[in-house]
Amino acid sequence: MESAPPQSVIDFKGNVAAADAVLWVTPEYNSTIPGVMANAIDWLSRVDRVMIGKPSWIVGSSMGLLGSVKAQGHLRDILFASGISSPLLPGNEAYIGLVHEKFNEQGELNDEPTMKYLDLVADHFVRWMNELSQLKQLQSQT
Numbered sequence: 292m293e294s295a296p297p298q299s300v301i302d303f304k305g306n307v308a309a310a311d312a313v314l315w316v317t318p319e320y321n322s323t324i325p326g327v328m329a330n331a332i333d334w335l336s337r338v339d340r341v342m343i344g345k346p347s348w349i350v351g352s353s354m355g356l357l358g359s360v361k362a363q364g365h366l367r368d369i370l371f372a373s374g375i376s377s378p379l380l381p382g383n384e385a386y387i388g389l390v391h392e393k394f395n396e397q398g399e400l401n402d403e404p405t406m407k408y409l410d411l412v413a414d415h416f417v418r419w420m421n422e423l424s425q426l427k428q429l430q431s432q433t
């Protein structure tokens with residue numbers, strides 16, 4: 292199937308290839324990421340390996356206190372696999388625990404400290420991503 296993938300995979304990989312970076316948003320199931328997310332990453336890691344060198348940022352949540360900390364640890368490991376090789380900004384980890392208390396009826400985040408923290412980390416990520424892309428440009432010129 293890898294040489295003639297379904298249209299959904301072609302579209303998904305095209306979107307990822309066109310993006311400057313990927314934001315991974317994960318819940319946690321039995322201390323790891325959902326099976327469907329692992330499957331999506333597997334597609335990205337084969338044939339035209341569209342994640343290689345593309346920066347990633349991870350955000351996750353759970354109803355427990357730890358906010359998907361174990362799932363995110365696994366996800367980081369997977370993103371360092373050779374077929375993915377995605378750079379990650381050190382630190383700036385976003386674990387949203389007790390997530391059911393932080394969204395309103397419309398499904399919008401309404402917890403001020405969480406919003407402020409996500410804004411801060413998003414700002415750090417964008418700055419780092421831009422620096423990384425300038426570095427890549429310089430390296431390609433030399």
Ligand SMILES: Cc1cc2nc3c(=O)[nH]c(=O)nc-3n(C[C@H](O)[C@H](O)[C@H](O)COP(=O)(O)O)c2cc1C
Pocket residue numbers: 318319320321322323353354355358359
């Ligand atoms: C099989 C299963 C395993 C789960 N394992 C964890 C877990 O390891 N850590 C956690 O914080 N929550 C866990 N949960 C709770 C999910 O994170 C929670 O259901 C989450 O909101 C996902 O949304 P969903 O249930 O609507 O898919 C688990 C839920 C299920 C159904």
